[in-house]
Amino acid sequence: MIVLVQFIVGIVFGLGLLLSGMSNPQKVLNFLDLAAIRSGGWDPSLILVMAGAVGVTFAGFRLIFRRQRPLLSDRFQLPPSQTLDWRIATGPAIFGIGWGLAGICPGPAFVDLGYGSPAIALFVIAMMIGMAAARMLANRQHRGSMAMGQSS
Amino acid sequence: MITEYTALTALAGGALIGAAAVMLMGLTGRIAGVSGIAAQMLPPWDGAVAGRFAFVAGLVIAALVVRVTTGSLPPLTLEAGPIALVAAGLLVGFGAVWGNGCTSGHGVCGIASLSSRSIVATLVFMATAVATTFLVRHVM
Numbered sequence: 001m002i003v004l005v006q007f008i009v010g011i012v013f014g015l016g017l018l019l020s021g022m023s024n025p026q027k028v029l030n031f032l033d034l035a036a037i038r039s040g041g042w043d044p045s046l047i048l049v050m051a052g053a054v055g056v057t058f059a060g061f062r063l064i065f066r067r068q069r070p071l072l073s074d075r076f077q078l079p080p081s082q083t084l085d086w087r088i089a090t091g092p093a094i095f096g097i098g099w100g101l102a103g104i105c106p107g108p109a110f111v112d113l114g115y116g117s118p119a120i121a122l123f124v125i126a127m128m129i130g131m132a133a134a135r136m137l138a139n140r141q142h143r144g145s146m147a148m149g150q151s152s
Numbered sequence: 153m154i155t156e157y158t159a160l161t162a163l164a165g166g167a168l169i170g171a172a173a174v175m176l177m178g179l180t181g182r183i184a185g186v187s188g189i190a191a192q193m194l195p196p197w198d199g200a201v202a203g204r205f206a207f208v209a210g211l212v213i214a215a216l217v218v219r220v221t222t223g224s225l226p227p228l229t230l231e232a233g234p235i236a237l238v239a240a241g242l243l244v245g246f247g248a249v250w251g252n253g254c255t256s257g258h259g260v261c262g263i264a265s266l267s268s269r270s271i272v273a274t275l276v277f278m279a280t281a282v283a284t285t286f287l288v289r290h291v292m
Contacts, residue, residue: 005179006203010210011217013172013184013256018218018226020165026229027155032285041154045162050259052166053173057264060174070181077181079252079262081269088269089276091251092258096277098243100284102232105255106186106248109241110208114215115228122234123241130245131191138250 002072014111020049023111025103032100091134098130153229173261176207185257186211187248236288247277 017023022045030036030043069075099105104112104123112120173184180203189204219225232240248254251273253262258277262270 002180003203003206006176007206007210009172009176009179009184010207011214012175012210013169013186013207014211014214015217016165016168016170016172017211018165018214019168020162021155021158021226022165023215024155024226024228026153026227026231029231029285029289030155032281033289034282035286035290043155043157045155045158048159048162049166049169052163052168053170053260054166054264056167056170057173057260060170061177061261061264064174064178070177070179072179073181075181076177077183078265079183079267079269081252082267084269084272087250087252088273089251091247091249092253092273092277093247093251093280094243095247095251095254096280097284098240098245098247099255099277100281101236101243101288102230102240103285104240105244106190107211107254107256109244110186110190110211111214112228114212115225117228117230119230119234119237120228123237126238126241127245128190128194130242130247131187131249132194132245133242134246134249135191135194 005072013107014114016053017108017111020052021045022049023108025108025112027103028099028105028108029103032103169256169260170264173256173264177261183257183261185253185261187245187254188252188257191245191249251277 021027027043027045031046033042036042102123106127109124109127113124176182176184189207193201193204193208215225253273258270258273263274
């Protein structure tokens, strides 16, 4: 049941990316290209995608968190850490460079995989390798700090 | 190439993305962060891995759903060549996991939860993405 729900949510999420136009890397780059505001051709659509998504999520989360637990699971799994460490600046900085280079972030990458394009498959493979590398590095650091007796 | 400013479909598509995030949290208790879900498809696997594969399969199949129901697909135009695509993929994957989230986890769910970490993360990746796009399109 829960697996089917996740499949359907994935489809809804993907339909949202396709309808909003954010599955098209060129549309994303035309938003990120702020120099185009003056020269013409800047596409502000992404602001409205964010507004729609954050607005619905903000309202929805407020309703949901009145409940003790989700409908199909025993607890909410929220991010444990709320501290501002150096990873929360460096990770997104690296992510943004990659996003600006091609106009593709993880959600649209998988949606675009459905177009059957080999170039997108190349991007997704590289992305998964990058994710595996970051996980390995994070685990090694975690073990290192545990060995030194720090709690993290 | 210029893309059209599509206010209504952008807002509606965004609302649909938000609806998906609300559904996932309300039903399964999980954050709809695509990078986190994708990274945890890699081994070592735990008991929840099937749902992650199902979510990502849903993302991939969305294009098929649109093609079957409307008969066509929205345009997909890549500006980056193969080398830039590989570099971009490595950076996006590494950075998203290193920073615990991407445009969906931090940019949508995190901001909607008023998480200071996510607001910082979103401002940082927006800034470096804008700077990179400027360099690629107007300097290089």
